[in-house]
Amino acid sequence: MYRFYRYNLNNNQFSQNAISHKELNNFLIKAKKDTSSFDNSEKNKTNTCQELNDLLNTWTETSQKILLIISKEKKVLAENRSPKSLIAFGAMGAHINMALQALKATESDQ
Numbered sequence: 001m002y003r004f005y006r007y008n009l010n011n012n013q014f015s016q017n018a019i020s021h022k023e024l025n026n027f028l029i030k031a032k033k034d035t036s037s038f039d040n041s042e043k044n045k046t047n048t049c050q051e052l053n054d055l056l057n058t059w060t061e062t063s064q065k066i067l068l069i070i071s072k073e074k075k076v077l078a079e080n081r082s083p084k085s086l087i088a089f090g091a092m093g094a095h096i097n098m099a100l101q102a103l104k105a106t107e108s109d110q
Contacts (some may be wrong), residue, residue: 056103061098 070077070093077089 060100060103063100067093076096 070089078086081089
């Protein structure tokens with residue numbers, strides 16, 4: 001029996017139930033697309049984008065408030081602080097400014 005199947009397959013004789021590539025392709029074209037997984041993926045992407053935008057807006061407002069306080073209250077912040085601490089405040093302000101500029105640059109691409 002094994003020889004019979006091997007002989008048939010080697011001679012390109014296919015089963016009566018076989019389907020041609022052309023028929024299979026036609027079924028694929030006519031088949032409905034499964035959009036349920038796509039819809040969930042899009043909803044998750046939209047939710048994630050909205051959450052990120054909300055966090056960025058909150059971060060921007062907080063960062064701007066910090067910069068405002070640092071610039072207005074220099075004397076208060078300088079009292080009883082070591083030189084290293086003052087340098088750290090300056091570096092923090094510079095990094096916050098750069099981060100805000102970077103965020104603004106990404107918004108211009110959209």
